Amino acid sequence: MMKSDQLELICEEVRKCATIAADFIKAESKSFRQEAVEYKGMNDLVSYVDKTSEKMIIDYLQKVLPEAGFIAEENTIASSRKTLNWIIDPLDGTTNFVHGVPCYCVSIALAEGEEILVGVVHEVNLNESFYAWKNGGAWLNGKPIRVSECPLLSQSLLATGFPYHDYDRLEEYMKVFDELMHGTHGLRRLGSAAADLAYVAAGRFEGFYEYGLNSWDVAAGILLVQEAGGKVSDFSGGNDHLFGKEIISANSKMFDELAAVIYRNFSSRESS
Secondary structure, three states, rough: OHHHHHHHHHHHHHHHHHHHHHHHHHHOOOOOOOOEEEEEOOEEEEEEHHHHHHHHHHHHHHHHHOOOEEOOOOOOOOOOOOOOEEEEEEEHHHHHHHOOOOOEEEEOOOOOEOEEEEEEEOOOOOOOEEEOOOOOOOEOOOOOEEEOOOHHHOOOEEEOOOOOOOOOOOHHHHHHHHHHHHHHHEEEEOOOHHHHHHHOOOOOOOEEEEEEOOHHHHHHHHHHHOOOEEEEEOOOOOOOOOOOEEEEEEEEHHHHHHHHHHHHOOHHHHOO
C-alpha cells in the first residue's frame, strides 16, 4: 500500500478533479431540461451531464495514476479492474438533479482490491468537499470531522434510501423502517448515498443503511465514515459492503444496536 503522504497528495488531486466536475454540474443545472433524460432501467435515470462529468473525471485521473483501472457508473470507459482502481459516481443523486432537488454529489474513490485508500465526496450545491485518505483522518473543507458521540439508537437521527427497482426485500426493509421510525428521532432520505455517508462521517446523521447500492455509490463514503471513527458492515455484520449491494454505517457507540435491528429483520426470511 502507498504511504500516507503519497495518499494525501493523491487525495488533493482527486479533490481538484471533483471540484471541476461539480462546477460543470452546477452550471448545467441552471439550463437542464428533462427532455435530456435517458433511462438505463426502471427509475434509473441518466443524462449527458452524468456522462460528460464522468468523462472529465476519467481524463483527469488517468494523468494522476496512469496504472489504475476504472469502475465507473456510466461506462464511458471500458471497465478493466486492476490492482488499483478508481471507483467513480460522476453524479450521485441524478434523480434529484433532474427534478431540481438540491442534493447531489460527485463521488470518487481509489481502492486497492477492496481496501479503499482515498475517498472524496463533493456535494455540489453547498460546495462541501468531504475527503479522507487511509490513516489520514476525515475532513470537510479543510477541517477535521468525526462521527457523532450519540450512544443510543433512541437518540439518533438516521438516513436510508428507498428501494427504487429491487423490491425483493421490501417486506424486510419496511419492518426495519417501522421499527426505526418508532425507536429513533427520525429517518431521512436525501436521495444520494454518497451524501448520506458523508453526513454520517460529519456527525450529522448517527447512521445510514440501504440495500441495492453499487460500489460507486458507497466507496468514497465508506472511507469517510471509517476515518471519522465510525463503523461499516454489510447486513449480516460482515465486510461485503463495497460490492455486496448492502451497507450499514454508524458511529461506533450505537453501531451494534442499529446493526442488530437490521440483521434481525433481514435474516427473518432465511430463518423462516
